[in-house]
Amino acid sequence: MTVEPSLRDEMLAALPSLRAFALSLSNDPVLADDLVQETILRAWANTYRFAPGTNLQAWLFTILRNVLLSEWRKRKREVEDGDGSYAATLRAYPDQQxxxxxxxxxxxxxxxxxxxxxxxxxxxxxxxxxxxxxxxxxxxxxxxxxxxxxxxxxxxxxxxxDGAPDLGPDNVTKAALASLSLGSPA
CATH class of the missing domain: 1.10.10.10 (Winged helix-like DNA-binding domain superfamily/Winged helix DNA-binding domain)
Incomplete structure (x- = not known):
């Protein structure tokens, strides 16, 4: 997709302001850089929606804000589990049977x-x-x-x-899950 050189130059000129705005909203330099990058990508893909003669910086700030809000909504549903300890506690019995x-x-x-x-x-x-x-x-x-x-x-x-032991997962499945929780190979 081709973008008018003047619009491209205005987008490039807005990068420092976008980064400062993203940094002030997120307090995270890495997230701020990601937000700016995503903002520019979305703006670039949707330049046909930008009305020439209007405030480009306001349009870019709106995109950035929407990207950040989407990111927050997504992260609200996520669980921080860098070392995998939370995931290791989750179990799902096989349902083939x-x-x-x-x-x-x-x-x-x-x-x-x-x-x-x-x-x-x-x-x-x-x-x-x-x-x-x-x-x-x-x-x-x-x-x-x-x-x-x-x-x-x-x-x-x-x-x-014969009784309650016949209900639920079989003994082989229980043993396999127990060995996984102890960290030994199955």
Whole structure:
């Protein structure tokens, strides 16, 4: 993109003022230099928006201010972690198995008696109280409690779960994550 030589010269003449303004706003010489550079790049790319005869320095200061505000908004969401210590504390369990677990749960739910499945889904999945579920099904509250209890005991059997250790990440995954947190190779 070509820029008129006079506009280019005016931009170059504004550099010291832009740097002083950026430095006064940021109190960081490195950030000030980055702001000025980004301001000039944006101004250069958008010279067609500049109206000749208007105040170029005011236009450049506005661009600089907007660049700085964008930078502050972006940095507000960032976490300072120069040595990586914060990132090392973050964990995410692998989710490759999740969709298979959901399929297994659906299959196990389908094997429950219809009345038990209905009661369990109303109470556990939909969050209805026993009284509300009883009203929906048209049965006494005690019947709903009994159906939910039977379904809750039958469902782990259908899933082949022995207890709480079967829930969550497997032992291999836990060991791999533990070795990473201790700094030893996996």
């Amino acid at each position: 999740d969709h298979l677990d959901v399929d297994d749960l659906r299959a196990a739910l389908a094997k429950l008696r219809l009345d038990q499945r209905e009661a369990l889904l109303l109470v556990a999945a939909q969050g209805l109280s026993y009284e509300e579920a009883a009203a929906v099904c048209g049965v006494p509250v005690g019947t709903i409690k009994s159906r939910v209890n039977r379904a809750r005991h039958r469902l782990p059997e259908l899933l082949g779960l």
